[in-house]
Amino acid sequence: MDNHNDFFLDETADAPATPQADSRQIQFNQPAASSSDTPGQPPRPRRHRVRNLLIWTVIIGLLVLAGVFYVRYLNPYAQEAQATGYVTSIEKRGIIFKTFEGTMATEQAMGDSTRVYTRDFSFTVPSDSLARRIQALSTPPGRRITLIYEKYYGTLPWRGASKNVVTAIR
Secondary structure (H helix, E strand, O other), X not given: OOOOOOOOOOOOXXXXXXXXXXXXOXXXXXXXXXXXXXXXXXXXXXXXXXXXXXXXXXXXXXXXXXHHHHHHHHOOOEEEEEEEEEEEEEEEXXXXXXXXXXXXXXXXXXXXXXXXXXXXXXXEEOOHHHHHHHHHHOOOOOOEXXXXXXXXXXXXXXXXXXXXXXXXXX
16 A cells, blocks of 8 residues: 555554554544633533524514513403493494494493583494394394493404404393
């Protein structure tokens, strides 16, 4: 064999059987020591602090956004609220998500003679059967109805255009 490369062993020479005894063999199982490592200690793994900080910032930001979305759109801040009055209109509206939207003149607003009547109570009915019952009960004009509803901070397209969502009637 040619002796032009120092990395190859001469097969004719009496080579030791173990790779630790031969100083000419390269051992690939041990990592190379860096200049910052002290002798006698294992090398420290490198940390990518900027990448870890960015990952944790994104995770915390997503958790905060999920919490804000839950509080604003999915968690009602008023449950089992009641409004009693006269339903003036109820109709099915929407381009993609069809929901029943209605307005009601409340007894409280109509009975208060010290303030000027400002506006009707608007509500959304997500269920078709509940909307049909409200329509049937409000058919003779002047019939009083009590609506039980939930109030949300924000509206969602599939829930309706109003922040007041009717859950039951009395």
